[in-house]
Amino acid sequence: MLSMRLARHDMDASKSISKGQKELIGIFSTLRDLNLDGKIVDRGSDQLGKGSSSDVFQAKLRQSGELVAVKRIRHFLLEDISFARSVGREVRLWSRLKHPNVLPLIGYFLEGTMVIVNLVSRWMKNGTLKKYMSNCGPYGSLNTFQTCKMVMGIAAGLNYIHCTHRMIHADLKCENILVSDGGEPLLADFGLSVSSSSTSLGDTTCHGEKGSLRWMARELLSTPFNSSALPKHTKMTDMWSFGMVISVSEIHLSKLQSGCLFMF
Template sequence: MLYPTCYALQGVEDDSHKGGGGFCDIFQGRYEGQALCLKVVRLYKKSKINELLKVGDHFLSTEAILWNQLDHPNIAPFYGIFYQSNPARICLVSPWMEYGDIVDYLNKEPGAPRLPFVYDIALGLEYLHNENIIHGDLKGLNVLVDEHRKARIADFGLSTILTDETLGFTKTTMAPSGHTTRWASPELLEEDARPTRGSDIWAFGCVCYEV
């Protein structure tokens, strides 16, 4: 089964490359006059595209379905999936956050109050846990600042899923469970460890230190 067609967006335009990580590139795009964030999954095996789009088999559609169900002022909204055939690439689409991630924002605005951001992140994480969702890769780079200077959590477990070697993605610096090592709780460094609410809380503490 391919991803639900209701998630597909048409007519998205990408304007400029803004950055990237170990497994994706970030572009700023536009759709119906609105600025968008296009997270372009970095693919090295074109034959894997259809596999990525299958619900339940690989990450992309499952991630889209999960993200689409989330609705909270401290969670980054999900707009849909954009598939471009030439060049072949798949994008997760969300609103463009002009202030970027919280680390970059605070570097540029060192006098900004910190505690409101900590509260925002705590509320967002509480919401996820109440929905029985483990974030799995909470860190400052995955917390965005919106136009109202409110913190919004993004990237729900994406890094953990994308480290599957069979998909041909570039690896990032991950612990065995798929977490970014610096934010991983001690138990996640053990073989076959899986993320929990407790490991999310540990990562939240690390984010508080970043902030």
């Protein structure tokens, strides 16, 4: 079905889709084993989550009935070829990750002539680490055992992407860590992730203007005087963000409005 979709798009590409969308079609054509076209049913109309570039819905796998999360990329953003490439990079990197503390990518499907991209992963009823903590008692904090379990699991997942895949997450925070039914943390949202080695995946660095302010290392917030070079995310800046996650997991200060209080 994907080949038919690609053929249809190719016939009218100049009229209906942007250069970024055409490039994405080419990327997805190399990932046919992840294509879930026609295999997702009962997608709800209610938006159950959102990010800066996507909305999340609940659906089911047609064959098994398993609940899944569908991350729908906002199609107008794909007109920007650099953003389209970042989506392609996210899918290729994410599809390679297989670890107990990394949320697995089940696959993707494309919708309509606008080439709306949907990424599919397992549904986690506990939600994000931030939500999970808010449900842990009146003060919204984890006990000692829960904190240790979370910290060790996040560290294991981060070590895996750093050492096994030479990846940098670049946006580690409580909202990008999901909690499994068994209480295990799962790293998620690899939209800003990059390879730290030169590969065919495209860009190998992620500049410091991208990310979430409250969780970012201080060096990402400053540019040398008279320098046009932007600071870059590294494994070390990931570790800073990991430290921020530990701080919030221990004392749950996520309700404070000013994230800058943590940085200095």
